[in-house]
Amino acid sequence: EAQVTQNPRYLITVTGKKLTVTCSQNMNHEYMSWYRQDPGLGLRQIYYSMNVEVTDKGDVPEGYKVSRKEKRNFPLILESPSPNQTSLYFCASSTRDRGSGEQYFGPGTRLTVT
């Protein structure tokens, strides 16, 4: 089954404790992206990657890191999480045929930073 998986689905952590949210897709997509979704602010892009070893900043990259060492994986790293990074995070992937659209989203990771 074609899908995007994220782990963990739920995470409660404390300020400053490094964490990684994994994202993996099995559709051989070149393009992958991370978003955060907050009430009243909608979906905002954090980082995206056009292919292996190629990443770029979205609208809200501060406090996050990403890497793309393999085509299927695109982990999101929070080196020192803060409470304002409490949010619902989505990973997504797509082919490059339509630019960055028609994305397939993972189920989401709900992160709480206390």
Add this chain to the structure above:
Amino acid sequence: GQNIDQPTEMTATEGAIVQINCTYQTSGFNGLFWYQQHAGEAPTFLSYNVLDGLEEKGRFSSFLSRSKGYSYLLLKELQMKDSASYLCAAPGAGSYQLTFGKGTKLSVIP
């Protein structure tokens, strides 16, 4: 990124037709997307418009006017399961950055 605007909330009656509007900045236009998101779930792709006009896909249609920077999603024969948020999204000029509107929460009532 793009500057995208859409209404925050709408309410419509089961069986009716509803139109959800979206406006965006026209410079560097590169296509416009609509996604559906049910509460607590991930967004799912609905439609993509890059040329002017109406594209129909079952009960859902999407319209685009590039000169006016305007799009709408038309939902016909509304069903209770259509209660969801509808997100308008557009790529930035020459880039793979994708900007979403804040979404329109549609409530379908009996």
